[in-house]
Amino acid sequence: MKKSRVLISMVILALFASAAFATTFVTIGSGGVGGTYYPLGGVMAELLTKGNVDIKATSRSTAASKENCRLVASNKAQIGMTMGSTLYQAYTGTEAFKDDGKLPLLTLMHMYAAPQHLVTTTRTGIKKFSDIKGKKVSLGAQGGGDQLLSLMILEAAGMDPDKDLRKQQLSQPEAVTALKDGNIDAAFFNFAVPGSAVMEIAAVRDVVLIPLPDDVIAKVTAKHPFLMPYTIAKGAYSKQDQDVKTVADGNFLVVNEKLPEKVAYDMVKIFIEKKEDIMKVTPQAVDFTPQKAGIGIIPFHKGAAKYFKEKGVNVESK
Incomplete structure (x- = not known):
């Protein structure tokens, strides 16, 4: 009788140990309180934990893109949120990541795009891009993502911001006030639609x-x-009656290249198929579809690629 009890106890302990071993613990590197990344991280962690895929997830507030790429590369976080510009530098080991070298990152999914907006008002007379020459234009705060992208666009257009514009370097709130008050003629902004x-x-x-x-x-x-x-798209903003062509920086979920295939598959499946739950937290999740989530700038994890292929979307994987 005692032997039977001991055997039963051993089996129960083995089952518990097996269950614990099967659970994958995931930390999501999000962003600062007040930004889009922070609430996204919270709802994603909850969905993974309740997703019946043996994942227990938590979200961690971080300094966003750069820190998240480094956390995922060192496996201190298993998912990281990052802008595409930062991800590209981390993957190629360039610019901000020159000292790090190429980081072992792969794409899990594209979340949403942050297009560059060039905004003016009817009273400035600016109707096309070339009209900004000689005007007082805010490029964004010095060193910020808005300004970096503005400078790339101006360079491609053959414009010198110091010679061809009356350059201003205002933060987003400052530029909003300046445009409302007529103290500047136009401003570049970078954010998701609608801003x-x-x-x-x-x-x-x-x-x-x-x-x-x-x-x-x-x-x-x-x-x-x-x-x-x-x-x-036209109608994105009040009285916007035409489509407006521009360029966008993407916002991505990235993982370490060593992440198990099943874990990557389960995570992207949950995020896309629970889109409606995520939209309760942020409208940006409207883009959580296989077609839009399958847009990449670096290779996808093979687990994510497997899910996208099942949905008819072929992506480059590694």
Whole structure:
């Protein structure tokens, strides 16, 4: 009798040990409180934990893109949120990651695009891109992502910001106020559609979104592979009656190349198929579809690629 009890106890302990061993613990590197990444991380962690795929996930507030790439590369986080420009540098070991070298990162999925907006008002007379010459234009805060992308666009257009523009370097809130007050003629912004900054200006002024010329789009995306052509569809903003062509930086989920295939498969499957739950937290999840999530600038993890293939989307994998 005692032997039977001991045997039963051993079996129970073995089952518990097996279950514990099967569970994959995942940390999601998100971003700072107040940004889009932070609430996304929270809802994603909850969905993974409740997804019946033996994953227990938590979200961690971080300094976003750069830190997340390094955390995932060192396996201190298993999923990281990052802008495409940062991801490309991390994958190739260039610019901000020159001292790191190439990091072992792969794409899990593309979350949403952040297109560059060139915003003016009807009273400035600016109707096309070339009209900004000689005007007072904010490129974004010095050193910020808005300004870096603005400079890439101006370079592709053959414009010198110091000679061809009356250059301003304003933060997004400062540029919004300046446009409303008429203290600048136009401003570059980078954010997902619809951007609250544009809507705030539109509340008191007639806003005009200026499209980028096709040749500028072609040049800047050829030189900077992390950028993608993007169209802000008409109706995205009040009184916007035409599509507006521009370029966008993507926002991606990245994983370590050593992540098990099944884990990567399960994660991307949950995020896309639970899109409606994520949209309760942020409207950007409207792009969590196989077609849009399968857009990449570096190779996808083979587990993610397997899911996309099942949905009829072929992606480059590694």
